[in-house]
Amino acid sequence: MSATKKRIVVAMSGGVDSSVTAALLKEQGHEVIGMTMQIWDYSSFAEKNGETCGSCCSHDDVHDARRVAESLDIPFYVVNFEKDFQRQVIDRFCDDYFAGRTPNPCVLCNQRLKFELLLRRARELEADLLATGHYARIEREPEGFVLRKGLDPAKDQSYFLFTLTQEEMARVIFPLGVMSKEEVRAHAARLNLRVAEKAESQDICFVPDGDYVRFLEEERGGGHMDGEIVHVSGQVLGRHRGTYRYTIGQRKGLGLAWSEPLYVVAIDAANKRVVVGEKPHLxxxxxxxxxxxxxxxxxxxxxxxxxxxxxxxxxxxxxxxxxxxxxxxxxxxxxxxxxxxxxxxxxxxxxxxxxxxxxx
CATH class of the missing domain: 2.40.30.10 (Translation factors)
Known part of the structure; x- marks a missing residue:
């Protein structure tokens, strides 16, 4: 393989960003391999709730990724990381909520699955690089590799990527980091990709209906985290049905009568207490x-x-x-x-x- 032509695995989620990433790299003459992570059993959610799934990495997304790979005439693989995702992302998500924290599973998914496990699979295929559709940039400076924001401030995703190591940044590229979303969709239309107008997912992938309380109670059960709602002064104002239902800064849904608006200012999971106070206490x-x-x-x-x-x-x-x-x-x-x-x-x-x- 020439010095300029590389073998590149593209993490394909079935969305427009990763599809354009694969198409542009193929257009540039690289040997491109599409790879999609199977991370959660969406059929179980649909069976329990009688709904279809519209979040990222669903069966529909895997299908879309496969169809795009076929249209680009590139090899395509689905790798099953369901057990790893359960252990490294979902279990920590639940642990955090039941410990009074509000987790960010997308950072963990990037860190543990995409840039550890998927990168390892790419290396097993003797790929030179792993490419994703993130809006961020990696640049090499004299002291080492540096992660930078994507040029489009509205789409910059560098926040989710802060855990990248020097070794990982040496083998990862973000071709969309210099583009805006409008430019990416224009490329998708020019390249006649079937996902050119596909809407973006806004939900946590394993909570496709947005009801994270339902998800937590199905995973860990409910009722054992019920307790008191307490004002910062120590006055008990009411009862709640689980500390995991609340997050810092929350104002709506408290069901309390008070002379001023109240906000959740702390969650004391050990004592099953939700602490509220006026805005200055935030x-x-x-x-x-x-x-x-x-x-x-x-x-x-x-x-x-x-x-x-x-x-x-x-x-x-x-x-x-x-x-x-x-x-x-x-x-x-x-x-x-x-x-x-x-x-x-x-x-x-x-x-x-x-x-x-x-x-x-």
Whole structure:
């Protein structure tokens, strides 16, 4: 194989982004192999709930990915990662909710399945690279590989990719990172891909109806996390039917009468308590992170960074101090609302991802 022509495995989800990724790489003359992850048994959901599934990685999506691969005349494989997905993503999703945290399963799926297991399968096929349809960029600098935001700010997905290691970034490419969604759909139309107008999935793939409470109770049972709703002053205001039904910042659905609007400000799963308070009680100046990863080596001391505490959260100035045991302390210049244990906090220096971790 020539130095310019490479064997590239494309992670195909059946959507327009990964389909365009495969088509463009084939158009550029590379040897492209399509690969789709089978990660969850959607038939069990449909049987229990009498519904079809419209989330990513469903049977329909696998079918769409196969049809696109056929139209591009490239080899196509489906790899079964259901057991790995259950253990590494779903079990942690449930563990987090029942421990009072609000998880982000998409980060874990990328980390554990796509860029560990799927990358390993790509290497078994002697592929040079693994390509995905993420809107992000990987660039090589003198000190090593660096993850950067996608050029389209509305589609940038670098937040979900902060766990990428140097070894992984050396073998992964994001061809769509320099494009907008409009440009990608234009390519899909030009290439006559059958998914050119396919809608994007907005749901967690294993909760296709959006009812995560139903999912949690089917996985772990209900009734054993019921308890009190308590004001920050200590006054008991009512009862709840499971701490996992609540998340930090929640206002609706509390069913409480109070002189001012109340918000969930803390979840004490150990004591089965949901703590509520007025809006000023949401403001957090400092947080601690666990399982922190750095794009390059961990810095020797504190850094001035921009920090994003949710995918759709605006980055804000902060001081980040690395600690022992892969932890870090983040102090915001201005107190932030919505700091939620279980979510990821990611550090940026302009377009560059410096690192990130899980809010503890």
């Amino acid at each position: 403001a957090v100046r400092e947080l601690r992170l666990r399982e922190v990863t750095w794009s390059l080596a961990a810095p020797p001391g504190e850094l001035r960074m921009a920090c994003r505490i949710r995918y759709r959260h605006h980055e804000v100035p902060a001081t980040v101090t690395p600690l022992e045991h892969d932890e870090a302390c983040v102090v915001f210049d201005t107190p932030q609302n919505g700091v939620t244990p279980g979510q990821a906090a990611v550090f940026y220096d302009g377009y560059r991802v410096v690192g990130g971790g899980w809010i503890a």
